[in-house]
Amino acid sequence: MDILLVGAGLSGAVIARELAEAGHRCTVIDGRPHVAGNCHTERDPATGVMVHVYGPHIFHTADAGVWDYVNRHMTFRPYRHQVRTTVGDRVYSMPINLLTINQFFGTAMRPDEAAAFIKAKAEPIADPQSFEEQALAFVGREIYEAFFKGYTEKQWGTSPQNLPASILKRLPLRFSYDDNYFAHPFQGMPERGYTEMVESILDHPGIDVHVSTVFQPEMASRYGHVFWSGPLDGWFGYDLGRLGYRTLDFERFEGQGDWQGCAVMNYGDADMPFTRITEHKHFAPWEEHGDSVLYREFSRACGAEDIPYYPIRLVEEKALLGDYVSRADGEEGVTFVGRLGTYRYLDMDVTIREALDTAGAFLAAQKAGTAMSAVVKAPL
Structure with missing residues (x-):
């Protein structure tokens, strides 16, 4: 079958790879000029620092199968995520310990x-x-x-x-001096960045990738099935209204040496306009760089032209979500996947696990001669 996957992030890449290995022909498109979605990384030409372009992504999981999967496509180096927070004129250890x-x-x-x-x-x-x-x-x-x-x-x-x-x-409280932000047994960072890892996943003769390609509704008719990792409401042209998201703005600046001494410094005071500063070279502690790339991170309501990051999922959004989910359940020839497609906050490991499970469900449905579900993991 010819299959279209809209979105070249983790969901689209993993599903495409699983289906291509099973003999299907997969076309992956993405409106951005790169693969890997929001976990896209790129080497800064001026400083040599590997930059998490859309904000930091820390890989951590208790799923041994997912850990094995990502390590087949990229060597993961040890990384221990530690966060500090500035409140008033003092710096504290986080999470609360x-x-x-x-x-x-x-x-x-x-x-x-x-x-x-x-x-x-x-x-x-x-x-x-x-x-x-x-x-x-x-x-x-x-x-x-x-x-x-x-x-x-x-x-x-x-x-x-x-x-x-x-x-x-979701946040821990510890009565010990353990300041490891995550407690999962498998933690690390991809040695050469997430984008190269996703490129490896997509590297299969049965997969055709087109970036800078915006989905048009008429495309769906050319394929036997569509996997949609774009916004759930976007599939329907937002005709019931837009689901609420928060988006992020980044104010990039450079420094010399070790600018703040850690990867992430939160700012807890309400009168400080940004939520945190991230220093990207600390996400690759095995590398050495004289200069540094940093982001001040600002959160705000997501507009129509912005990149959605976090689903709000308050009362009004859940009511609208219920309407869209009811419509999605009645769709044929499309399956909604990933963070945007199911309007849920998902860590990377959960995204990969659900993508593997979704591909497995599709192959099982093909073998049984039954229709593929529009939603494998219910948003509600």
Whole structure:
């Protein structure tokens, strides 16, 4: 079968490779002038630094199969992600751990003492519904207002009272000095960048790649099936309205030597307009560079011409999402995949796992002579 995959990010690349290896002819298109989507990396010609063009992407997973898969296409070097945050005129360790607690309160508590101390600070909210309630029940008001309130308002453009508790539940609280941002057993960075890894995945005689190629609706009729990793609402021409996203603006600047001493420095104060500064050479600690490339990162509402990054998924968006999902379920000849296609925040490893599973479901449907589902992983 001739198959069209719209989007040359991880979803499109992995599905194309699996189907091409099974004998299908795959055409992959992308409106941008490169593959790899938002995890696109490129070598800065002036400094030699490998730059994460659309912001940092850290690979971490507990899925051994996915870890093996990416390492077949690129050598992954050890990388331990550590984050710091500036609040007021002091720098703290993140995520919240024993050092953060002792720094913030000017104490020297042991783990058991700190656990009891934070428990006493936590507010008795039995069933937290909002981000704010979850934080208050989690760490108490002082830590919440210092480390989470201002940063979250900048990141999401709304009060933490309007955000679901689930956003905070992803963040750890540790009563040890472990400041490893992720706890997954497999963590690393691709030695020569994500774009070269995705190029390797797409390197198959059964795959034809066209970048700088915008999807046109009439293209679908030329193929036996379409895998759509663009915005779910975009498939329908946004005719019910646009789903809400946050987008990012980057203010690039260069420095000499080690400019900030870490890969990511968050800024928790609400009056600091950017959320964080990323220093890209720290994402490849095995390399040495005299100069440095840095991004100041600003979050704002996503407009029609902007790159969508984070689905908002608040009450209004979920209602609209339900309408689009109902329409998607009735579509034939197309499967919606990936972060945009299913309107979900997905880490890279989950994106790859779902792409592998989607390709497997398609091949199974072909073998059984049944129709392929429009949505393999339900957005709701």
